Amino acid sequence: MSTYKVRLYTDCDYDKVKEILTSGMFEHQAAAFYHALSLPHNWLALLVGFLLPLVTTGYFALSMVGVVSVMVALWVSIRGLIRYCVKKGLEGDLKDIEGYYMRKGHCFWVAESAGEVVGTVAAAPLPGGEKSTELKRMSVASTHRGKGVAKMLCRTLIDFARKSGCSMVVLHTTSVQFDAVRLYEKMGFRHVDTSYQGSLINWLLGFIWVTYRYDIPANK
């Protein structure tokens, strides 16, 4: 544990931060695919993919092509959705991290080990009546997982939110980010909402967004 330290982001960290965040997002592709395959409406699509060519042509081999096509369509759609999220981030808050995060109510930290950036997390204020901070951009390089780096980053952010006078920390993740969900629940966040964020493709792929909230005790 003592080999890791958390410090503020500087622009020299940009390439490594981008790499950690991008690979952290793409690694959920397989989990998202298996989740999509477990959904009843996708079983139906697979059944149609199997039966339609069989009934119309009588060739079993074409049925297999039908099933594989549905699976490929799911895989490509999930990849496209993740790619869209990555692009949106890189064109949004991650385009100029210092400019976006190094200002009042915002912050971006990196975890470092032996001079190498191994993890990231960011804070941004949430609009609304209650003063709250959103936890964003949590990611740890796969070679440094399970060593408490994310917990250190989480504590740094909660401390920042407390010192900024916030009453809560809120975050959004997806139901297939299993390690992240375990991390947040372990840190005392509680699940407050689940949504498909209104998009048909999200519903088809079962891409469920979950919201977690951590209430900061008033006296601490």
Ligand SMILES: CC(C)(COP(=O)(O)OP(=O)(O)OC[C@H]1O[C@@H](n2cnc3c(N)ncnc32)[C@H](O)[C@@H]1OP(=O)(O)O)[C@@H](O)C(=O)NCCC(=O)NCCS
């Ligand atoms: C989620 C993530 C940030 C966790 O990073 P980490 O540094 O490995 O996490 P920590 O070592 O600090 O572990 C914190 C807690 O999370 C849970 N956890 C994390 N990874 C786990 C795993 N593979 N299996 C079981 N529990 C796990 C544990 O409860 C752990 O506490 P414990 O070790 O005291 O039991 C990391 O897996 C990651 O970067 N994933 C890809 C990107 C991502 O999903 N980011 C979240 C976006 S919302």
